[in-house]
Amino acid sequence: MLPETLQQWLEQALAQLRCRRAEASVRAELEAHLSEQYGALLARGLPAEEAAAAAAREMGDPVLVGGGLDRVHRPRPAWGQVAAVGALLLAGALLRCAVDREAAGAAVNSAAAWLVVPKGFWGVLLAVAPALLLLVLAARFFDITLLERHTGKLYAVFCVLAVVCFTAGARVGGRFYYGAPLALLFLPLYAALLYRQRGKGIQGLLTGCFGAAPGLAVCLLTPHLEMTVLLGLCCLAVCLWCCAKNWFGLGARASAAAVLAGAALAAVALGILILNGGTLQYYFGRLQAAMDPASDPMGRGYLPLYVDLMHRASVPLGQGLDPAALAAGDVQYPAGFVFSSVFVRDGYQLSYLAWRLGVLPAALLALAVTAVLALLWRAALRTHNALGRMLGIGCAALLSGQYALNLLLNCGLPVSGGFLAFAGSGGAMLCAQALLAGLMLSAFRLDPVVGDPALRRPAVPAPPLPEGARVAYRDGVLSIRFRR
Numbered sequence: 336m337l338p339e340t341l342q343q344w345l346e347q348a349l350a351q352l353r354c355r356r357a358e359a360s361v362r363a364e365l366e367a368h369l370s371e372q373y374g375a376l377l378a379r380g381l382p383a384e385e386a387a388a389a390a391a392r393e394m395g396d397p398v399l400v401g402g403g404l405d406r407v408h409r410p411r412p413a414w415g416q417v418a419a420v421g422a423l424l425l426a427g428a429l430l431r432c433a434v435d436r437e438a439a440g441a442a443v444n445s446a447a448a449w450l451v452v453p454k455g456f457w458g459v460l461l462a463v464a465p466a467l468l469l470l471v472l473a474a475r476f477f478d479i480t481l482l483e484r485h486t487g488k489l490y491a492v493f494c495v496l497a498v499v500c501f502t503a504g505a506r507v508g509g510r511f512y513y514g515a516p517l518a519l520l521f522l523p524l525y526a527a528l529l530y531r532q533r534g535k536g537i538q539g540l541l542t543g544c545f546g547a548a549p550g551l552a553v554c555l556l557t558p559h560l561e562m563t564v565l566l567g568l569c570c571l572a573v574c575l576w577c578c579a580k581n582w583f584g585l586g587a588r589a590s591a592a593a594v595l596a597g598a599a600l601a602a603v604a605l606g607i608l609i610l611n612g613g614t615l616q617y618y619f620g621r622l623q624a625a626m627d628p629a630s631d632p633m634g635r636g637y638l639p640l641y642v643d644l645m646h647r648a649s650v651p652l653g654q655g656l657d658p659a660a661l662a663a664g665d666v667q668y669p670a671g672f673v674f675s676s677v678f679v680r681d682g683y684q685l686s687y688l689a690w691r692l693g694v695l696p697a698a699l700l701a702l703a704v705t706a707v708l709a710l711l712w713r714a715a716l717r718t719h720n721a722l723g724r725m726l727g728i729g730c731a732a733l734l735s736g737q738y739a740l741n742l743l744l745n746c747g748l749p750v751s752g753g754f755l756a757f758a759g760s761g762g763a764m765l766c767a768q769a770l771l772a773g774l775m776l777s778a779f780r781l782d783p784v785v786g787d788p789a790l791r792r793p794a795v796p797a798p799p800l801p802e803g804a805r806v807a808y809r810d811g812v813l814s815i816r817f818r819r
Contacts, residue, residue: 338373345369430758522570544593551570575595642747652694708734
């Protein structure tokens with residue numbers, strides 16, 4: 336049994352391995368080396384505690400040793416995650432083609448006929464899904480360290496794109512169409528900004544806190560309150576992870592307290608902005624419409640009634656009931672209430688699928704999205720590079736938050752910003768989601784643990800060589816004297 340000091344060294348080294356199949360053999364190999372070194376030091380007469388500390392010191396930095404072994408025992412390429420994302424993209428493209436077909440006026444009288452893709456939509460189906468998959472692959476083979484090297488330039492590009500979006504971009508439903516997708520792509524830049532603040536103290540902490548301002552400003556100007564809150568929470572999660580790792584060099588608790596205080600002030604400022612902007616009454620009206628849709632059936636209660644009607648018309652498996660007949664027999668639906676598939680583009684894909692094909696297919700699609708997000712979370716949590724871990728946690732939280740909002744939306748709650756991950760509508764949002772997934776897999780693929788400056792051991796001065804000696808070794812540093 337190894338002493339506690341050596342056991343901690345062993346566990347820290349093994350934590351760098353991503354290939355769990357190699358863990359048993361690597362553990363046995365490292366235990367043998369540690370036991371041999373520890374036994375040799377005990378034989379020299381050193382006390383047990385000193386021998387354990389000396390053995391751990393002579394074995395080297397466990398993070399660097401584990402990182403080197405990780406490069407030897409590399410995991411299999413994450414093609415499973417890529418294939419899962421690709422399958423969801425294909426399913427989403429098929430769903431959009433079928434919905435567009437019905438919105439165009441084609442007669443669809445059964446679930447089987449609804450699944451048939453018409454000839455005019457095959458080009459869309461065969462072009463959209465592969466194009467999105469190519470975006471995933473391109474981001475997967477992208478070197479994420481470029482984000483850290485060119486953070487300032489990329490922040491400037493982001494600001495320029497935001498200006499273009501708000502000056503020349505299209506508006507849909509009172510919102511700038513490209514605002515939310517652009518805000519989604521801000522999180523990798525924020526992770527790279529935090530990565531550059533290691534050991535910078537107060538300056539790094541303030542830069543990390545105020546660095547989230549451009550992304551939040553884009554969400555507010557879109558305007559999109561739910562996306563603002565979601566992006567702010569994801570940035571807060573990444574920043575708190577940095578505090579837990581004492582990233583800024585101010586102490587974990589002190590840094591976390593300062594960040595939480597800043598987040599509280601930002602929340603108060605957002606509340607004041609909502610009150611002064613007069614939007615509180617708007618959100619209160621949406622909540623009231625969700626609680627009692629019949630009070631404003633042709634206004635704010637229209638979509639909640641629409642979702643409720645799809646739920647009532649759905650059956651466990653197969654084509655649902657006729658919504659028009661249900662609406663005609665209910666006094667809460669006015670005479671002008673029209674059931675149209677056009678509204679599925681607002682994020683109600685799961686409810687619409689439950690009505691068209693049955694509750695079971697919709698539940699399977701929801702489970703498939705959950706499984707893909709779980710795979711992405713697994714890849715993010717198994718990434719040991721600091722930049723990759725920040726990027727992975729933030730992106731996974733952002734995609735999961737969007738999915739949670741989409742589930743609430745399909746339950747009839749008055750939320751927006753809920754985009755079904757990889758299978759929803761909106762080309763710009765799907766492109767942004769595909770890029771985020773690819774960047775997460777890129778961090779897991781490269782994972783440059785040994786070359787990570789955040790984990791690199793500080794330089795140790797070379798030991799002086801004794802007179803006449805040509806080689807000396809001390810504290811893991813080898814010195815060699817050469818003759819000219």
